[in-house]
Amino acid sequence: MQEDKKIKVGISIGDLNGIGCEVVLKTFEDNRMLDFCTPVIFASNKTISFQKKELNININYNGVPDADKAVDNKINVVNVWKEIPKTQFGTPTEESGKYALKSLQAATKALKEDKIDVLVTAPINKNNIQSDEFNFPGHTDYLAKELGGNSLMFMVTSTLKVGLLTDHIAVKDVAKAITPKLVKEKIATIEHSLKADFAIQKPKIALLGINPHSGDNGVIGKEDDTVLKPTITELKNQGKMVFGPYSADSFFGSDAYSNFDAILAAYHDQGLIPFKTLSFGKGVNYTAGLQKVRTSPDHGTAYEIAGKGKADHSSFKEAVFTALKIFKNRQEYAELTQNPLKKQRLKRKE
Template sequence: MNQKKNKPVIGITIGDINGIGAEVTMKALTDNRILKQITPVIYAHGKALTFYRKHLKIEDFNFMQIRSIDEIHQKKVNVINVTEECPEIMPGTETIEAGKMALAALDHAIADIKNQKIDAIVTAPLNKNNINSDTLRFVGHTEYLTAAFEANESMMFMVSEDMRVGLVSGHVPLAEVVKEVTVKKIQKKLKIMLRSLKDDFGIQKPRIAVLGLNPHAGEDGLLGNEETEIIQPAIREFKDKGHLIFGPYPSDGFFGMMHQKKFDGVLAMYHDQGLVPFKSLAFDSGVNFTAGLPIIRTSPDHGTAYNIAGKNVADEGSMRAAIFTAYDILCQKHPWEEE
């Protein structure tokens, strides 16, 4: 997009209305800094937000109901109804209706960003179980958006102020991880990470650490050969081209010694290897960013949290960070003029 005088428009999909998505979204948007920098559009249903505003007593949250993105109010929180009727709100309960609304919100935002009506998407957490059906296999936001934008490859990239962790394999069973760890796959992810660190985060000469797959990074073949036969050859090709790629490192010692602070990015081999330390160290401020897409998408790093839904105890820090991260990446890629 070209430079604009107006603030960027960021769409927020409400996720599962019976989880904490509405609560953390509303709380985050009470931060006065946000409306000074962006124009938010929530894809949900106005009655659901009204319910939670009253139920949670979030009195300083106000919104404008609009019928389409073309009616947007630049200095307000805007809400678009994505379903004709609002499903019954049942905090903490998994329902088919909530799943349909979550998917409708996501599809509506995808359509608007494809039509260049919004500039980025922030997704509140949803529940895969009540979205999946006989006609749709929904694995997660990352995979759904990758298919929607026909991207050759994408990467789940968990980011915080001082840590960025990408994954070679994402939402796959642990038994299938070894099949995913190939020289070609690692190199694809490293290319995405290098490009994202440069283009999205403004780091011109990124330093990247690559983790091993096996305990102690294989311990010279004693505990597995993937490090010597797959990971090291994948790294070597990048190092030969002058890239600052290092490893493979044993993941326990790497994070235990806080070595992630020495690097601009860390590439983990599988989901829990990267996300367990990331969420342990940055849960309240961590952001899930999908690198490799032609659009900007972020989300908080937590799930629907049914156990605390509707109790007014959810921390909005990660949602706020997701909104600001989307804005920061927008500014890095397309500087915005001040009004």
Template sequence: MEQRQSDDSNPTRTTPSDAPAPDVQPRATQAGESGPTPPQTGNQPAGNRQDNPQRTNRNGEPRNGEPRSERNRDGGPRDGGPRDGNQREGGRNQRDNRQQQQKNGPDDKSTPANGTPTNERPERGQRPNQQNQQRPKQQRDGQGQPANGQRPAENRQRDESQNERSRPANENRNGQRDSIAQEAGLGQRDASGQPAQPAETNSRGERLVIGISLGDYNGIGPEVILKALQYNRLQKICTPVIYGSMRILNRYRNLLNLKDWNLNGAQTIGQISHKLTNVITCWPDQNQDIQPGQVTADAGQAALACLQRAVDDLKDGKIDALVTAPINKNNIQSDEFKFPGHTEYLAQEFGVQDNLMFLVSQTLRVGVVTGHVPLGRVRQNITRERIAQKLTLMMHSLKQDFGIEKPKIAVLGLNPHAGEEGLLGTEENDIIKPLIADWRNKGQLVFGPYPADGFFGTRAYTKFDAVLAMYHDQGLIPFKAIAFEEGVNFTAGMPAVRTSPDHGTAYDIAGKDLADETSMLQAIYTAIDVARNRKEFVELEEGALK
């Protein structure tokens, strides 16, 4: 009977794991030759027989018929029997390599001080010797600079810290902080640990008189005024004069439990005390009471009476600066007041043709070109002449009012993404860019136009002394998002100093002891700073002309 040949003409070849691959290919079976005959099953038909090549372990050694369960992953017997030296060493190295890769990652290698990779591991409970591990050296180019444009970490940190810095709003001409809060003793303590008390000045000639108009008494104006003045610390560096109503203020003192300090009532500015907080009643208030959170006509007319009385004393030089509490722009309207806000009213009273709404804080100053103008009329007010006027007012105010000798100003674009080179609007190319180029040619540090969203989103404002926005919300929304509690509204370009908090009447929290007085405090501090800086500026100008 003829014996059937196996379909597999190549015998199974075994190669040790550490041996190189053979150079000679297996010889092909010639005609008439027969390959190794596989074992046959007794009664299995020839057509159904399957080849059964000899099985090997992971090291290439024949299993000799042992079942898989009898061998471990390293090729050795599972029964703990001895293995030859090559198997034992190879298995240990493979196991160590696997554990090291699981710990450090597939490409990580432990490197001792001599720089030679090793598979040695520390003993159990012993930490690796990190002192002997070298840190990778930074690659540098032929000029000694870091390769791939990378900078050393310490330089990057230093640059980032410098970018975050900005000139404080009350920095003087010598680059030093002239902090009114510090002068008032806020946050300072003496040797015994008690709050430090600054030296008192009682005469009119040694201190500034700061007028404060009450605003709408049904809003948070009275609350933030009383909270700002209750500790009698501002009274040591200035003389506060509230233009309002003693009756109304006493109602709020009882409501807010602010009874531990005295108010000095006066009929005129000549009767004030330089040791106390003064109140000048500006309208007959016998029959009026407070209605916190309510919009009433009486509150609007009372706010106007307070403002008019304060402005009269400001024009006569009887007070050095005016801080205005929030008004309701609707209920204050009358035959005597037909303005969208304080700024326009003051401009008329002082005969000023143009002024600048200037929002200031310790970290950001923002002015606006169009101010209180409806959005539908903004575009027609964006002209080369108007932008130049606002830039001039801002530049002069930064020098005169904030003591900055060489101001650096950023100008925002009007359109989204600053027009995208004319794709989203032509005002940047036609108006703003040529104007900025002219100012730069004159040696002024004016830059732009910048897209508003990216400019504020990347904190680019920290690199400038002030920012000029094209319209109200473009500048005030980011300003209040960044510095709402400490922000101050300052009117630049006026012969007199006027500031106000950067918030409104806030009827929803009026009378609930929830209002934060920080912005009112900052408005008072800014008024004192600006008044002092203006006197210093005038003295310097007069000295330069001699």
């Protein structure tokens, strides 16, 4: 891609009855955003017109038949559908799930065909989007299937990065899902992402324990001793900077996390509760390990405030900027790996 060409940011609109459209439109209501990228929203002119009128958001947009027709310095809307979906702010419906999927499918297709450069997804409802075409616990698993790679749910800010060993599975299934093979795969993914996506040359990674107090030497569970500790030792012997397992209850409160470039949590709430407590509104959900770049805000559909104009778009805006940064970092990393002399100069500077 030519340096002077703006990065095309594809946007799936999420659940129309939630705050998805609102945070998208508020983000690009600031015309300065068009200096950084070319937004391409997958919905319809009529849908965007209805939403901006209902939410009193003052933007102009350019309707296009396809993402490759998007125009720089304009907000582009790809007409994925012609009809006008019924909108019921605050209420998840079968119809709102149906159109969330239509938008996501169209945006994903455009990403696979290189008609857009990155994808930023507005929040979906994981229940009403389910269908014969979407039988996944969320965006991450769907995109892993569509885009290929070893996906990792990676919650990121400039100062805090938390990945998950297991994401959308029941707590009762966590311990048996964590195997040495899974730990090695996730560590490999998070390490590569830190290097290629965040330009961290020698990443230092902390692994949180599975059980309270990391099992207390087997008193509260044996998985930390039998699965995590031997695997961490093996990874260290391979030269990887992986440490742990650390007791999760004190790890964030004691500020221990600040000593690491990333933290790998054993399960969803173990990682996301402290992340959102420390970073809510500034955090970004990034799907690491894929062949393409996808980010999203760190919140859900927020039906309770949908249609009221109260939604904070900060996290969606951060998701856009993070996608742009990762896309550029990947280009630079690819150049470094293909240019041994440049890579050697960089190492001498470390």
